[in-house]
Amino acid sequence: MLKISDLKVNYGYVKALKGVSLEVKEGSIVTILGANGAGKSTTLKSISGIVPATEGEIEFMGQSIKKLSPEEIVSLGVVQCPEGRRIFPQFSVEENLRIGAFGRRKNIKNINDDYERVYDYFPKLKERKDQVAGTLSGGEQQMLAIARGLMANPKIFLLDEPSLGLAPIVVKEIFGIIEDINKAGVTILLVEQNAFQASKIADYVYVIETGNIVISGTKEEVISNENIKKSYLGA
Ligand SMILES: Nc1ncnc2c1ncn2[C@@H]1O[C@H](COP(=O)(O)OP(=O)(O)O)[C@@H](O)[C@H]1O
Ligand SMILES: [Mg+2]
Incomplete structure (x- = not known):
């Protein structure tokens, strides 16, 4: 579904990605x-499409998306939930969700259906739909960030460190919801430092170090790798 070949990204003189290749099969959960x-x-x-690729290719469903704008990429169903939540703290939960739906064609009826679909995953957010988002707990803010991404109708959902700064029990709840979203047909590409939980829900795992993929394999292969155990699993 998503195929990245020899992707290089520079920020000025900083070589952030030095030739990353990876693949995400439709329906799977892939963790980096x-x-x-x-x-x-x-x-x-x-x-x-937020930072330009210096070299390499990015294909989504057989089509190159490397030169498309972020808006065009979202409209194809490639939706990112950014690191650090980036919710709008002064707006209510439901207003934040409405902003998430903004990128696509505005069809009010569908948007109302989408609130319900999204609240099914996050009943806590439904209870708090009129609450100002800045007063939510850290875990609830992360849930809102994920919920807002879902409002854009992802085919593939890119999640940037959803566990960051959250208590283990909240992380477990959020990863459970990510699995539910996947079971409902959304392909997931998850990036994480929290290796143990994140590999547990993955079908396939890549490990990236200073801009290179150094190891890849099924969850079982990666979890049993001695170097991974030492470096990422604290074992
Ligand atoms: N806007 C930027 N300008 C310059 N260097 C950057 C920028 N963003 C990230 N980098 C550098 O690129 C490398 C990769 O960063 P990043 O992708 O944010 O890593 P991660 O998400 O794995 O923590 C780091 O060395 C970082 O300092
Ligand atoms: Mg990061």
Whole structure:
């Protein structure tokens, strides 16, 4: 569904990605693990068209998306939930969701159906739909960021460190919801430092270090890899 070949991204003199290749099959959950600064966010941002690729190719459903604008990429169904939540704290939960639907053709009836579809995953957000988003807990703000992304109707959903700064029990809940979203037919590309939880829900795992993919394999292969255990799983 998504195929990245030899992707290179430079920020001025900084070579953030040095030739990343990876593939995401339709219906799967793929996780990219990596430490701080490895190039995870840059990978997602270049798929979304937010940072330009210096070299390489990005194909979505057989079509090159490398030269498309972020808006065009979203409208194809490639939707990113950015790192650090980026919700609008002064707006209500439901207003934040409406902003998420903004990128696509405005059809009020569909948008109302979408609120319900999204609230099915996040009953806590429905209870708080009129609450100002800035007063939500960290976990609820992350849920809102994911919910807002869903309002854009992703075919593939790119999630940038949804577990960041959250308590383990909240992380477990959020990863459970990500699995539910996947079961409903949305392909997932998840990037994380939180290796253990993130590999548990993955079908396939890539490990990125300083702009290069260094290891890849099925969840079982990667979890049993001794180097991974040492570097990422704290074992
Ligand atoms: N806007 C930027 N300008 C210059 N360097 C950047 C910029 N964004 C990221 N970098 C650098 O690119 C590398 C990869 O960053 P990033 O993709 O954010 O890593 P990760 O998400 O894995 O923590 C890092 O060395 C980082 O300092
Ligand atoms: Mg990042």
